[in-house]
Amino acid sequence: MVDYVYAGFESLAVSANSTEELTAGLEEYSSSVLKLVEADLSKYDVTSYLTSLAESDFLSDDALDSEFGILITLVNATLKFFKIQAAKATTKAKSVGLAEKDPFQDLINALDVYDLVFVYFFIAAGLTLIIMAIVIALNKKGKLGKGDWAAIGLRTVMGVALALIATVTVNYDAQQNFLSSVWMLPTVMMALLIVVVVDGVLGWVLPATETHKHTGEA
Amino acid sequence: MVTFAIIGSSFDPTSPEDSYVTMRQVSLTLMISRVVLIVQYGVVMLWVKNHRRLVIPLLIHIATFAVGAILCFKLLFSFTARSAGKAYFVWYVIIVMEALAVFLSSSQWRSLSFAHTNLNERCGLLTLIILGEGIIVLTKSVGLVVKGENFSSGIIAQIISAILIIVSRPRLPADRNQVQQLTSNLSISSTCSTSTKAPTLLLPPSCTTCGPSSTSPSTPPSSSSWKAPRASSPGVTPCKSSFQSPELLF
Numbered sequence: 001m002v003d004y005v006y007a008g009f010e011s012l013a014v015s016a017n018s019t020e021e022l023t024a025g026l027e028e029y030s031s032s033v034l035k036l037v038e039a040d041l042s043k044y045d046v047t048s049y050l051t052s053l054a055e056s057d058f059l060s061d062d063a064l065d066s067e068f069g070i071l072i073t074l075v076n077a078t079l080k081f082f083k084i085q086a087a088k089a090t091t092k093a094k095s096v097g098l099a100e101k102d103p104f105q106d107l108i109n110a111l112d113v114y115d116l117v118f119v120y121f122f123i124a125a126g127l128t129l130i131i132m133a134i135v136i137a138l139n140k141k142g143k144l145g146k147g148d149w150a151a152i153g154l155r156t157v158m159g160v161a162l163a164l165i166a167t168v169t170v171n172y173d174a175q176q177n178f179l180s181s182v183w184m185l186p187t188v189m190m191a192l193l194i195v196v197v198v199d200g201v202l203g204w205v206l207p208a209t210e211t212h213k214h215t216g217e218a
Numbered sequence: 219m220v221t222f223a224i225i226g227s228s229f230d231p232t233s234p235e236d237s238y239v240t241m242r243q244v245s246l247t248l249m250i251s252r253v254v255l256i257v258q259y260g261v262v263m264l265w266v267k268n269h270r271r272l273v274i275p276l277l278i279h280i281a282t283f284a285v286g287a288i289l290c291f292k293l294l295f296s297f298t299a300r301s302a303g304k305a306y307f308v309w310y311v312i313i314v315m316e317a318l319a320v321f322l323s324s325s326q327w328r329s330l331s332f333a334h335t336n337l338n339e340r341c342g343l344l345t346l347i348i349l350g351e352g353i354i355v356l357t358k359s360v361g362l363v364v365k366g367e368n369f370s371s372g373i374i375a376q377i378i379s380a381i382l383i384i385v386s387r388p389r390l391p392a393d394r395n396q397v398q399q400l401t402s403n404l405s406i407s408s409t410c411s412t413s414t415k416a417p418t419l420l421l422p423p424s425c426t427t428c429g430p431s432s433t434s435p436s437t438p439p440s441s442s443s444w445k446a447p448r449a450s451s452p453g454v455t456p457c458k459s460s461f462q463s464p465e466l467l468f
Binding site: 001036037057081082129182185186188190192193195196199 | 361362363365372373375376378380382383386387390391425
């Protein structure tokens with residue numbers, strides 16, 4: 001969705017031949033995007049940027065700053081709709097010394113949250129599978145057959161693999177490529193499907209052993 | 219639950235100073251819920267006070283919830299308009315402590331185990347509810363994304379992936395016996411006779427202390443599984459179950 005906003009903005013900026021044309025186009029585009037993401041117009045207000053753009057020369061530094069401000073505001077509104085925004089405490093702490101409303105700082109804070117969500121999403125997905133392996137071991141209470149060990153090993157390996165995907169944050173370019181691609185959900189989906197399919201095969205090849213019995217007294 | 223539903227809309231842990239009243243309400247509700255649990259366990263303990271091996275695990279549970287209630291009560295005074303800080307982390311510590319104490323004592327003392335209870339079904343139903351909420355959020359997000367940009371191969375792949383993740387979650391059993399059940403349509407049943415292959419529904423009338431196994435979702439819980447206390451009655455043959463370990467479920 002952010003790419004869509006950026007692509008629409010870029011096409012307008014490239015196709016405009018004058019400040020008036022650019023201002024009119026951006027005003028219409030901004031109102032449609034803000035309406036689409038149900039933004040609070042009092043918080044995501046582009047009027048000041050449009051006024052500044054209308055008063056500046058075409059392709060001047062002031063005009064580019066105004067365009068940048070409009071783009072950042074639209075992206076912030078889009079991220080807010082998808083509930084990707086920084087906590088108020090973080091916003092207050094990082095805004096010390098800055099202007100009251102700095103949309104660029106808001107965007108940086110929101111993208112930090114996006115990166116954080118990416119990290120703990122994959123760690124949580126991996127830990128889910130690892131905890132399932134622990135549960136299998138606990139349920140059997142020491143009497144583990146070959147099939148049980150295979151199931152534990154499968155879940156542990158896939159869980160560790162999923163959790164280690166979060167380490168892509170070490171390389172900034174790799175992280176941005178992965179985040180902006182469409183491969184995040186398919187990666188988790190393939191890992192879970194591998195576990196489901198191999199589990200089914202193991203159920204046939206190495207059936208589960210009987211659990212221990214006791215009298216069932218209270 | 220009603221209290222949590224009412225105060226949920228104004229609950230904001232990211233700014234505890236602004237929502238300190240809601241934090242206090244949550245803490246008070248948690249404390250009251252633990253007091254209610256203490257009373258329930260206390261009533262059960264009164265019924266089984268002559269059975270020493272049942273009193274000790276019940277006392278452990280009561281003590282655990284008492285500690286939790288006291289901590290929640292103390293937290294009431296830490297949420298103020300000036301300084302709430304990270305005090306709400308104590309809630310997580312309380313929950314983890316109680317969960318560990320309950321699970322460990324249930325593993326140690328068979329009298330308070332989760333076997334022959336309806337915990338299995340309830341956890342399964344809760345999982346289904348959570349998965350349903352996930353699907354609702356997914357459809358909302360998909361609706362917005364498609365409104366902005368038309369369907370592309372990437373969007374379609376992500377939608378299919380999200381659906382498959384949600385659908386495959388119940389197919390990831392944490393129990394090998396459930397894996398075998400899924401693959402070979404064999405149901406594990408508890409019995410009240412020497413035969414280990416008796417169907418779950420054919421319970422002999424003399425067997426009143428056992429019920430269907432908690433791993434057979436198609437069989438309803440027997441009335442005996444709702445009885446308290448779960449003491450063995452003299453003169454009734456205790457049933458043999460093929461599935462006795464406490465169910466640790468996700």
